[in-house]
Every structure is written in C-alpha cells, then in structure tokens.
Amino acid sequence: xxxxxxxxxxxxxxxxxxxxxxxxxxxxxxxxxxxxxxxxxxxxxxxxxxxxxxxxxxxxxxxxxxxxxxxxxxxxxxxxxxxxxxxxxxxxxxxxxxxxxxxxxxxxxxxxxxxxxxx
Amino acid sequence: xxxxxxxxxxxxxxxxxxxxxxxxxxxxxxxxxxxxxxxxxxxxxxxxxxxxxxxxxxxxxxxxxxxxxxxxxxxxxxxxxxxxxxxxxxxxxxxxxxxxxxxxxxxxxxxxxxxxxxx
DNA sequence: TTTTTATTTGATTAGTTAAGCAACTAAACA
DNA sequence: TGTTTAGTTGCTTAACTAATCAAATAAAAA
Numbered sequence: 001x002x003x004x005x006x007x008x009x010x011x012x013x014x015x016x017x018x019x020x021x022x023x024x025x026x027x028x029x030x031x032x033x034x035x036x037x038x039x040x041x042x043x044x045x046x047x048x049x050x051x052x053x054x055x056x057x058x059x060x061x062x063x064x065x066x067x068x069x070x071x072x073x074x075x076x077x078x079x080x081x082x083x084x085x086x087x088x089x090x091x092x093x094x095x096x097x098x099x100x101x102x103x104x105x106x107x108x109x110x111x112x113x114x115x116x117x118x119x
Numbered sequence: 120x121x122x123x124x125x126x127x128x129x130x131x132x133x134x135x136x137x138x139x140x141x142x143x144x145x146x147x148x149x150x151x152x153x154x155x156x157x158x159x160x161x162x163x164x165x166x167x168x169x170x171x172x173x174x175x176x177x178x179x180x181x182x183x184x185x186x187x188x189x190x191x192x193x194x195x196x197x198x199x200x201x202x203x204x205x206x207x208x209x210x211x212x213x214x215x216x217x218x219x220x221x222x223x224x225x226x227x228x229x230x231x232x233x234x235x236x237x238x
Numbered sequence: 239t240t241t242t243t244a245t246t247t248g249a250t251t252a253g254t255t256a257a258g259c260a261a262c263t264a265a266a267c268a
Numbered sequence: 269t270g271t272t273t274a275g276t277t278g279c280t281t282a283a284c285t286a287a288t289c290a291a292a293t294a295a296a297a298a
Contacts (some may be wrong), residue, residue: 028289
C-alpha cells in the first residue's frame with residue numbers, strides 16, 4: 001500500500017478529520033490534501049510531523065498491515081511469554097500447544113493430558 | 120536511531136561498500152555520501168532505491184531494531200500459536216503460562232497441575 | 239434548498255534535494 | 269614513498285516540495 005492511502009487509512013481509523021491533522025501539524029490544508037491524494041511525495045520531516053499528529057510512529061507508514069497488527073496486538077508481557085515458549089525444547093513446546101489447542105477447542109483435553117503425562 | 124546511521128549500519132551488516140550501493144542504485148557518490156552522513160534528507164523515492172539495493176524493505180529503515188528482531192526471530196507457526204493463546208480467556212492463559220513456567224523451571228510442575236485441575 | 243464547513247486544485251515564491259563534475263581527504267597497498 | 273581506491277565536500281543547474289493565497293468542489297448541516 002502506498003503511503004498516501006496508508007496515511008488516510010490511519011487517520012480515518014483514528015476518527016480524525018483532515019482539518020484536525022492539519023491544525024495539529026501546523027501545515028497548510030493544500031499540502032496535506034496533496035499528500036493524502038498522492039499528488040506529491042512528502043519529505044521525511046513532513047511525514048514525521050504527520051505521524052506525531054496521528055499518534056503513530058513513522059514506521060507505521062511503511063510496515064505492511066499484517067506484520068504491524070501482529071506487533072501491536074500483543075502486549076509486552078505476552079511477548080515475554082513467547083520468548084519463554086520459544087526457548088523450550090520441542091517436546092515441551094508440543095505439550096504446551098496441545099493444551100492451548102485443547103482450550104481453544106481444537107483438541108480433546110484428554111489427549112493434551114496424555115501428552116503432559118508423558119513428560 | 121536516525122536514518123543516516125541506520126542505512127550505514129545495514130550496509131555494513133551486509134558487507135557492502137558505499138560504492139557497491141551507489142552503482143546498484145545508479146546515483147552519484149556525492150549524494151549517497153551526504154545521505155549516509157546526514158548532510159541531506161533523502162526523498163522517499165531515493166530511499167526506496169537504496170533499500171532495494173541493500174535488499175531490505177523501506178520499513179527496515181524506520182522500524183525499531185529490537186521489536187523487529189523479536190518479530191523476525193519467531194517463525195510463522197509460533198506466531199499462529201501466539202494468536203491462539205491470545206484468544207484464550209484469562210484463566211486459560213494463566214494455566215498455559217503456568218505450565219510454560221514449570222517447563223522453564225521457574226515454577227513447580229505440581230503448582231501448574233493444580234492450576235490445570237481447577238479449569 | 240441554502241448555508242456552512244471540509245476538501246481539492248491552481249498558481250506563485252522560496253527553500254531544498256538530486257545530478258553532475260571537479261577537487262580534496264583518507265586509507266589501503268605495492 | 270608513491271599509487272590507487274574509497275569516500276567527502278564544494279559548486280552549479282534542474283527538479284521538486286513547502287508555504288501561501290485564492291478559487292473551485294464536495295460534503296454536511298440547518
């Protein structure tokens with residue numbers, strides 16, 4: 001997705017009007033309109049101001065949505081747990097995932113317990 | 120980290136000389152030097168060319184290193200599991216993490232099983 | 239519909255990047 | 269030391285963004 005559409009998408013997701021961003025940035029409405037419509041290629045310093053006004057990081061304009069969603073949807077403590085899980089050996093991981101799947105309804109809890117008992 | 124240092128860092132990590140990047144991009148050595156030394160603010164299209172020459176995405180110039188490393192170090196299947204875990208209710212999450220901690224040696228397995236039995 | 243507000247477009251001016259060339263510096267090496 | 273290669277800096281010209289004002293459209297509200 002090009003940056004113009006990305007900015008507009010983020011702005012609308014935040015429920016802001018172009019005018020609000022413009023006054024927060026302190027730039028002219030003409031310029032902002034051209035940026036959001038891809039009529040001009042904004043400079044990095046202009047993009048930084050817009051990102052700040054939208055309450056996002058500059059990286060958010062360039063990351064593809066899927067990866068971004070992954071990054072932002074998990075809180076820090078969950079990420080720590082993921083690191084811990086990642087450090088387990090393969091058998092332990094399988095057991096953990098077996099229990100997770102059981103909770104998620106993808107698998108019988110009994111099977112998960114059989115796996116746990118085998119440890 | 121500002122973009123100038125980031126570009127240089129990535130280039131050196133890839134073991135490329137400035138000259139190699141320059142010829143891959145097709146830009147003048149003077150301009151590239153000014154960019155890597157923060158003497159000028161490159162346009163997005165120039166940055167795109169440099170990213171392509173370095174074999175990275177434009178986002179890599181803006182992403183926070185630590186966060187990126189985290190995301191890239193986990194394989195896709197683990198990320199899927201994380202999503203599944205994230206979707207569990209709080210009690211189920213606690214139980215899963217309890218077992219994970221037990222495996223990781225941070226907690227007695229017995230306590231983890233007590234937690235599991237309570238579900 | 240009329241009025242108001244929000245957004246887009248045009249045109250001008252100023253400031254800055256980009257390209258190209260030349261000259262200079264730094265570093266590696268014979 | 270002298271030489272080559274890589275990288276930096278100064279300069280000029282061209283192209284483009286940014287700011288500003290004005291005018292045209294679109295959208296929303298009365």
